[in-house]
Amino acid sequence: MDExxxxxxxxxxxxxxxxxDERQQARISGYRRSLCVRSYVHxxxxxxxxxVLxxxxxxxxxxxxxxVPEQARHDTITYLRERELVTSVYLEREVGVRLADGRLVRxxxxVVDRAHPQYGGAITVEEAAEVVAGAVGQSGPNPVYVANTVSHLREMGIRDHWLESVVNSLKTIGRDR
Incomplete structure (x- = not known):
């Protein structure tokens, strides 16, 4: 079977x-990370x-x-669908991925569904920070999620300047309140 x-x-x-069984940094083309999903749950x-992203x-x-090990495929897909498809704002897709070691895998x-009412579209850093600042869901405060994302990206050597700007704006909002 395929991996x-x-x-x-x-x-x-x-x-x-x-x-x-294996974890590698990877890149996909044709899509970008975006803080574009209005979260009603997490x-x-x-x-x-x-x-959320x-x-x-x-x-x-x-x-x-x-x-993922073959014997865990079914349970992993079930888990991911329960986690990611709570409000159906995401579309499950199989995409080409370039691994850090050069391999190309599926x-x-x-992927965000742009036709879904929760799609936030393109917004400014300031607009994003205002939305994130006071939001809290079942998985915790929204600012913690964004800050954790930036922190983990940096640990991996990945810079997301737009997302980093949102975190910096959140710090300013926190001082102003």
């Missing part, structure tokens, strides 16, 4: 929640949505690819 890979670009990178509520079209995205990932 089963999963590509993570947000919290999945440091908190996959499934077993894996990092906000319907009354006070937060913002999605893969939006255009550019490329560095993240992490996980090779991986399961979740």
């Amino acid at each position: 089963f890979w999963v590509f993570g670009y947000g919290s999945l990178m440091w908190n996959p929640g499934f077993p894996y 990092r906000g509520t319907s009354a006070r949505p937060g913002l 999605g893969l939006d079209r255009g550019g490329s995205c560095r993240g992490v690819a996980f090779r 991986a399961l990932t979740y």
